[in-house]
Amino acid sequence: MASTNPARGTRDFLPADVRKREYVIGIIKEVYESYGFEPLETPAFENLETLTGKYGEEGGQLMFKILKRGEKLDISSASKVADLADLALRYDLTVPLARVIADNRNELPKFFKRYQIQPVWRADRPARGRYREFYQCDADQIGSSSELVEVELITAAAKIFDRLGFKDYVFRVNDRRRLSEMVTAASIDAALESDAMVALDKLDKVGKGGVLKELAERGITSDAAERFLAFALDADSAPRSESLSKIIDLLPMDIAVKDDPSLARGLSYYTGMIVEVNVPDLPGSLAGGGRYDGLIGMFGKEQIPACGISLGLERILVVMDERGMFPPEIADSTPADVLVTIWNEETTPESLRLAAELRASGLRVTVYPEADKLGKQMKYADSIKVPFVCVLGESEIEAGTATLKNMRTGGQTAAERGKIGQLIKEELSANS
Amino acid sequence: MASTNPARGTRDFLPADVRKREYVIGIIKEVYESYGFEPLETPAFENLETLTGKYGEEGGQLMFKILKRGEKLDISSASKVADLADLALRYDLTVPLARVIADNRNELPKFFKRYQIQPVWRADRPARGRYREFYQCDADQIGSSSELVEVELITAAAKIFDRLGFKDYVFRVNDRRRLSEMVTAASIDAALESDAMVALDKLDKVGKGGVLKELAERGITSDAAERFLAFALDADSAPRSESLSKIIDLLPMDIAVKDDPSLARGLSYYTGMIVEVNVPDLPGSLAGGGRYDGLIGMFGKEQIPACGISLGLERILVVMDERGMFPPEIADSTPADVLVTIWNEETTPESLRLAAELRASGLRVTVYPEADKLGKQMKYADSIKVPFVCVLGESEIEAGTATLKNMRTGGQTAAERGKIGQLIKEELSANS
Numbered sequence: 001m002a003s004t005n006p007a008r009g010t011r012d013f014l015p016a017d018v019r020k021r022e023y024v025i026g027i028i029k030e031v032y033e034s035y036g037f038e039p040l041e042t043p044a045f046e047n048l049e050t051l052t053g054k055y056g057e058e059g060g061q062l063m064f065k066i067l068k069r070g071e072k073l074d075i076s077s078a079s080k081v082a083d084l085a086d087l088a089l090r091y092d093l094t095v096p097l098a099r100v101i102a103d104n105r106n107e108l109p110k111f112f113k114r115y116q117i118q119p120v121w122r123a124d125r126p127a128r129g130r131y132r133e134f135y136q137c138d139a140d141q142i143g144s145s146s147e148l149v150e151v152e153l154i155t156a157a158a159k160i161f162d163r164l165g166f167k168d169y170v171f172r173v174n175d176r177r178r179l180s181e182m183v184t185a186a187s188i189d190a191a192l193e194s195d196a197m198v199a200l201d202k203l204d205k206v207g208k209g210g211v212l213k214e215l216a217e218r219g220i221t222s223d224a225a226e227r228f229l230a231f232a233l234d235a236d237s238a239p240r241s242e243s244l245s246k247i248i249d250l251l252p253m254d255i256a257v258k259d260d261p262s263l264a265r266g267l268s269y270y271t272g273m274i275v276e277v278n279v280p281d282l283p284g285s286l287a288g289g290g291r292y293d294g295l296i297g298m299f300g301k302e303q304i305p306a307c308g309i310s311l312g313l314e315r316i317l318v319v320m321d322e323r324g325m326f327p328p329e330i331a332d333s334t335p336a337d338v339l340v341t342i343w344n345e346e347t348t349p350e351s352l353r354l355a356a357e358l359r360a361s362g363l364r365v366t367v368y369p370e371a372d373k374l375g376k377q378m379k380y381a382d383s384i385k386v387p388f389v390c391v392l393g394e395s396e397i398e399a400g401t402a403t404l405k406n407m408r409t410g411g412q413t414a415a416e417r418g419k420i421g422q423l424i425k426e427e428l429s430a431n432s
Numbered sequence: 433m434a435s436t437n438p439a440r441g442t443r444d445f446l447p448a449d450v451r452k453r454e455y456v457i458g459i460i461k462e463v464y465e466s467y468g469f470e471p472l473e474t475p476a477f478e479n480l481e482t483l484t485g486k487y488g489e490e491g492g493q494l495m496f497k498i499l500k501r502g503e504k505l506d507i508s509s510a511s512k513v514a515d516l517a518d519l520a521l522r523y524d525l526t527v528p529l530a531r532v533i534a535d536n537r538n539e540l541p542k543f544f545k546r547y548q549i550q551p552v553w554r555a556d557r558p559a560r561g562r563y564r565e566f567y568q569c570d571a572d573q574i575g576s577s578s579e580l581v582e583v584e585l586i587t588a589a590a591k592i593f594d595r596l597g598f599k600d601y602v603f604r605v606n607d608r609r610r611l612s613e614m615v616t617a618a619s620i621d622a623a624l625e626s627d628a629m630v631a632l633d634k635l636d637k638v639g640k641g642g643v644l645k646e647l648a649e650r651g652i653t654s655d656a657a658e659r660f661l662a663f664a665l666d667a668d669s670a671p672r673s674e675s676l677s678k679i680i681d682l683l684p685m686d687i688a689v690k691d692d693p694s695l696a697r698g699l700s701y702y703t704g705m706i707v708e709v710n711v712p713d714l715p716g717s718l719a720g721g722g723r724y725d726g727l728i729g730m731f732g733k734e735q736i737p738a739c740g741i742s743l744g745l746e747r748i749l750v751v752m753d754e755r756g757m758f759p760p761e762i763a764d765s766t767p768a769d770v771l772v773t774i775w776n777e778e779t780t781p782e783s784l785r786l787a788a789e790l791r792a793s794g795l796r797v798t799v800y801p802e803a804d805k806l807g808k809q810m811k812y813a814d815s816i817k818v819p820f821v822c823v824l825g826e827s828e829i830e831a832g833t834a835t836l837k838n839m840r841t842g843g844q845t846a847a848e849r850g851k852i853g854q855l856i857k858e859e860l861s862a863n864s
């Protein structure tokens with residue numbers, strides 16, 4: 001007998017979970033659309049070569065690779081992964097976007113604004129809030145290097161957090177170019193720049209001491225390391241970034257923004273502004289992003305500027321669940337508005353007709369699947385928390401009525417068939 | 433330079449494609465919900481053992497398998513696929529559902545009705561309308577062997593096709609138990625039953641002669657084969673199925689149903705009624721399904737009856753595209769309702785405020801990302817087919833107005849800032 005567990009690090013989403021996910025995704029889509037972003041979807045897997053070398057060393061390790069098929073698979077002469085795998089699961093939504101842009105440059109508008117809400121897969125060690133299958137909700141704008149792009153992306157993301165009910169989020173912003181200047185100003189060898197960034201990126205996790213230790217291990221003198229860290233911890237002493245100042249100035253006053261020279265971000269493809277969104281009760285970030293003006297050029301002849309932000313659906317859901325941020329109609333959703341009972345075999349067609357009538361009036365209607373004792377049908381209705389039950393027996397059919405039971409109040413009324421839908425809708429909206 | 437193509441047999445969906453897909457998915461969800469089905473989602477990949485042996489020989493060949501990772505992968509001592517792969521991409525939505533039911537039996541209601549709209553992956557040879565990544569839109573009801581389940585599933589699917597605008601679909605129904613009786617009545621050896629089904633399943637593709645030839649190749653005498661095919665081609669001569677008669681009697685009169693003893697269906701897990709939905713201009717089916725009372729028992733201790741239907745999104749889209757069945761707001765969708773221009777650096781904050789005002793009134797607003805010549809901004813607005821442009825220069829800002837240009841009529845008016853949103857909404861709704 002096979003195991004009934006989902007694969008390690010993945011989850012099944014039962015109806016209550018899906019409704020919460022769809023509520024959040026619905027708001028994200030609505031806001032992205034209101035900012036003129038258009039939907040894009042890409043395949044779950046890409047040719048291995050499309051993803052290889054885009055995410056740094058760790059990315060290569062954590063990618064799920066797909067076994068070659070049929071004659072292409074020659075196990076006996078295989079000596080390395082590339083002999084065995086030709087495809088890999090999507091690792092993020094940015095690299096597939098860059099490929100799509102390069103592939104469709106002539107069909108897409110000069111400034112292309114797309115959003116994409118799809119799962120990505122990483123073979124990371126599963127932990128609390130860290131899964132091997134998780135959704136990213138990205139918005140990116142292609143084709144302009146103007147700071148207005150960053151401003152609109154941050155404003156849209158802030159609007160999403162507002163709409164979801166977050167009040168304590170902060171956008172931390174920095175600039176990769178400024179980080180380079182900090183490296184120079186601290187007299188760190190230019191060859192060690194990426195080492196300095198990798199070490200700084202761990203500040204939240206390992207603290208100041210940890211970063212200094214790693215900087216030392218990576219061959220940076222303690223004087224230079226101290227200077228670099230001093231810049232990172234004090235926005236006033238760090239080199240200024242005109243681009244960043246412009247972005248901060250243009251952002252609406254009511255968005256909490258922190259100029260944070262310690263923000264580094266892990267991915268290697270960023271070239272300008274970088275951003276992360278934090279709330280106090282979550283280690284790690286709710287969203288992150290930045291400008292990546294070099295990535296699309298890796299797929300096409302043309303260098304095309306681009307900038308994007310990515311919202312982490314799973315982390316947003318974790319915080320919203322812990323804080324009880326879902327509206328009641330989502331938190332207490334029911335499988336249907338009303339259950340129609342089945343009296344016996346002869347009355348079944350009439351019960352099906354009643355269900356059709358109630359659906360036509362806009363209700364979600366489930367029909368008990370078998371002729372059975374009324375008590376059992378009521379017990380089932382109770383177990384699925386359906387707010388109304390419609391009983392249709394021979395006497396009701398003859399009278400052109402049905403008995404409507406309100407499962408919350410226990411109240412019961414005989415009502416004309418044609419008026420039941422309206423009755424249920426009124427009581428439902430009075431209750432909400 | 434890496435290739436910019438998506439992987440073989442997969443597709444990128446640009447905005448116009450996504451909007452069509454979401455329109456169809458939206459209707460499918462709405463109807464499934466109105467019948468009391470609840471949403472479920474499962475991971476893209478399953479443990480290999482979960483899927484192995486559930487789909488017959490072909491299924492095993494066409495499954496995308498995922499390479500083991502890290503220390504688990506030992507290429508040098510691998511001699512077969514099971515040494516190299518531990519996971520596989522979802523091949524359909526039914527087997528994952530059966531696993532979820534067995535895994536959550538105590539948390540789920542006695543009669544569990546779920547829908548699931550997710551992609552599945554098969555390494556089939558790509559052809560017109562046949563992809564390696566494609567969406568299935570399934571509804572299944574678990575826990576009852578009553579024919580009412582089949583009736584509600586077929587009625588819900590018919591409602592979906594109605595809502596999408598199909599008028600010429602036919603539900604072909606048959607019963608696996610009746611096919612067994614046909615095998616017996618034709619004096620075919622019981623041991624050759626599944627051979628007879630496999631051969632009959634190809635009737636649409638290879639015709640009568642082809643089926644007779646394959647029946648002969650599979651060791652069935654020509655007399656028996658002729659009798660078997662005669663039953664398959666004439667519902668009146670074929671053995672009766674009481675269960676099927678009951679289903680057909682209970683279905684609403686306005687659903688076109690054909691009792692078709694030649695319908696066999698490929699998958700091996702069906703045990704009772706089977707169904708397919710056809711339209712004249714598409715080889716193959718728009719939907720298919722059936723009863724599978726034995727599958728869940730393969731994962732748990734308990735045998736639990738189940739029945740489901742699966743709509744093929746890609747085929748529905750192919751037919752709707754060819755027939756021009758999309759409503760104009762989907763077929764001619766635009767990335768935004770209005771574009772706000774940028775006059776110069778000084779006026780930019782005011783343009784952003786105007787965009788925020790228009791969004792607050794419910795419009796989808798895109799902002800030109802750079803201060804540039806007005807002619808270039810207009811040209812861009814034209815290229816993305818946005819219906820309105822809002823020009824905000826220094827004089828407009830001073831006067832508290834903006835210039836609104838209707839890109840379809842070419843008409844231009846100066847309007848009070850506070851009234852522009854309403855103005856655009858009125859013209860948009862007058863146009864639709």
